[in-house]
Amino acid sequence: MRWPSIPKMAISLPLAVLAACALVGINETGYNQSMHAVQSISEAQQIRANVNKLLQYMLDAETGQRGYLLTGDPRYLEPYDLAMNDISKNLDALRQFYAAYPQENAVFSTLAQSVSRKLSEMDVSVRLRKKGNEDAWKFVLTTDVGKEQMDLIREQSTKLIAISSQKMELSQEQIAKSLQLSRIGIAMVAMAGLLAFYLYLRQSNALRLAAQQQQQALQQERDLLGKLVRERTASLAELATHLQQVREQERGHLARELHDELGALLTAAKLDVARLKSRVGGESVDVTQRLMHLNDTLNSGIALKRRIIEDLRPSSLANLGLVASLEILAREFGERSGLDITTSFEAADVDEATQLTIYRLVQESLTNIAKYAQARQVEITLLNYGTYVTVSVRDDGQGFDTTRIRPASHGLAGMRHRVEASGGRLSVASSEGRGTHVSATLPKSP
Ligand SMILES: Nc1ncnc2c1ncn2[C@@H]1O[C@H](COP(=O)(O)OP(=O)(O)OP(=O)(O)O)[C@@H](O)[C@H]1O
Numbered sequence: 001m002r003w004p005s006i007p008k009m010a011i012s013l014p015l016a017v018l019a020a021c022a023l024v025g026i027n028e029t030g031y032n033q034s035m036h037a038v039q040s041i042s043e044a045q046q047i048r049a050n051v052n053k054l055l056q057y058m059l060d061a062e063t064g065q066r067g068y069l070l071t072g073d074p075r076y077l078e079p080y081d082l083a084m085n086d087i088s089k090n091l092d093a094l095r096q097f098y099a100a101y102p103q104e105n106a107v108f109s110t111l112a113q114s115v116s117r118k119l120s121e122m123d124v125s126v127r128l129r130k131k132g133n134e135d136a137w138k139f140v141l142t143t144d145v146g147k148e149q150m151d152l153i154r155e156q157s158t159k160l161i162a163i164s165s166q167k168m169e170l171s172q173e174q175i176a177k178s179l180q181l182s183r184i185g186i187a188m189v190a191m192a193g194l195l196a197f198y199l200y201l202r203q204s205n206a207l208r209l210a211a212q213q214q215q216q217a218l219q220q221e222r223d224l225l226g227k228l229v230r231e232r233t234a235s236l237a238e239l240a241t242h243l244q245q246v247r248e249q250e251r252g253h254l255a256r257e258l259h260d261e262l263g264a265l266l267t268a269a270k271l272d273v274a275r276l277k278s279r280v281g282g283e284s285v286d287v288t289q290r291l292m293h294l295n296d297t298l299n300s301g302i303a304l305k306r307r308i309i310e311d312l313r314p315s316s317l318a319n320l321g322l323v324a325s326l327e328i329l330a331r332e333f334g335e336r337s338g339l340d341i342t343t344s345f346e347a348a349d350v351d352e353a354t355q356l357t358i359y360r361l362v363q364e365s366l367t368n369i370a371k372y373a374q375a376r377q378v379e380i381t382l383l384n385y386g387t388y389v390t391v392s393v394r395d396d397g398q399g400f401d402t403t404r405i406r407p408a409s410h411g412l413a414g415m416r417h418r419v420e421a422s423g424g425r426l427s428v429a430s431s432e433g434r435g436t437h438v439s440a441t442l443p444k445s446p
């Protein structure tokens with residue numbers, strides 16, 4: 001199995017993170033630069049406006065001064081005074097602006113000097129007019145000082161406005177650059193994102209394929225194991241069947257030996273006792289009694305031999321049939337155990353092997369009842385359902401936990417094997433204190 005290599009697997013996430021970081025970085029830089037540029041544009045605009053206003057106020061003041069000088073009407077002094085006031089405020093504001101820019105501050109200083117010279121020239125002429133010193137104020141007016149200062153003011157103002165315009169252009173360029181940078185950055189990051197997505201798709205595809213392959217390998221292994229288990233189970237079942245057959249054959253053989261050899265011996269002994277009895281006649285009461293006792297002992301021996309043979313190989317099955325054999329089994333068990341046995345057997349035409357299976361099932365169930373159940377009542381039934389039969393043995397004893405059977409116990413396991421080998425199904429239902437119910441459903445011929 002091939003796993004995707006680690007670097008390949010790990011590349012898409014860092015790439016995506018890197019792209020995101022680059023995007024944020026580019027965006028932030030662009031934003032900061034643009035904000036800076038916008039700020040300096042608005043500053044330059046304000047400076048331009050202030051310089052223009054200064055010019056305007058200067059003109060207003062000059063107009064007021066001229067009006068007053070020519071007419072002597074104090075109403076003209078009103079706009080003149082207002083303009084003077086505004087000019088001083090304006091100059092303060094501009095001084096503050098230019099304090100941070102030494103190069104431009106030099107131009108501004110020249111402008112401020114010219115303004116102050118012009119203002120004092122106007123102030124002198126107004127004051128002379130107020131005093132009625134006609135020649136003096138006319139003289140001041142005829143000198144070119146005022147015009148020179150005004151020309152200088154215009155020149156410096158134009159310079160300052162030009163510098164501001166240049167600054168604004170630079171800032172605009174900066175904004176355009178930032179926008180361009182952001183554009184390129186976003187395009188590149190989008191490409192990187194697409195690449196990361198493509199790599200991610202490739203990786204997940206590779207992982208899916210690997211998982212599929214692993215699943216297939218697992219499935220194959222599972223199938224193989226399943227097959228192996230089925231084969232082993234089948235061969236074990238075959239072995240168990242074979243062992244049971246051999247056991248039945250052995251039991252048959254032992255039963256025959258007991259019947260033929262021991263039976264012949266006991267019968268011969270019984271004949272001898274009969275012969276002795278007839279010879280002794282009534283001569284000795286003691287001998288006769290002993291012979292009778294011997295005869296009884298031999299009869300008990302023969303009965304025991306019959307029981308053992310019957311237990312080893314139920315000849316009644318072949319001779320009397322299944323129902324009669326089960327009745328004998330139940331009766332004898334009842335006599336031996338003293339339990340109350342209820343039977344209900346329906347005649348069923350069942351083949352020989354199945355008959356033996358049913359017989360052994362009832363036999364083992366009764367043995368278990370005698371050994372463990374401590375029951376008072378036992379119910380045995382055989383029901384005929386046409387193509388199949390069910391046999392059941394139920395007791396009202398103490399019951400047991402069917403999930404906790406000792407591994408060394410073979411009775412129920414052997415029963416199950418026999419039933420299943422005959423094509424049937426066995427069920428053992430029991431719970432502690434509630435009795436036990438063993439039942440099997442078997443086809444009449446497997
Ligand atoms: N009718 C019953 N009532 C109560 N307990 C039972 C009954 N039948 C079986 N058992 C319990 O189930 C266990 C398993 O029974 P099983 O016949 O398989 O084995 P066993 O009788 O212990 O040994 P084996 O039959 O191999 O001689 C028993 O040990 C017993 O505890």
Ligand SMILES: [Mg+2]
Pocket residue numbers: 364367368410411412
């Ligand atoms: Mg048992």
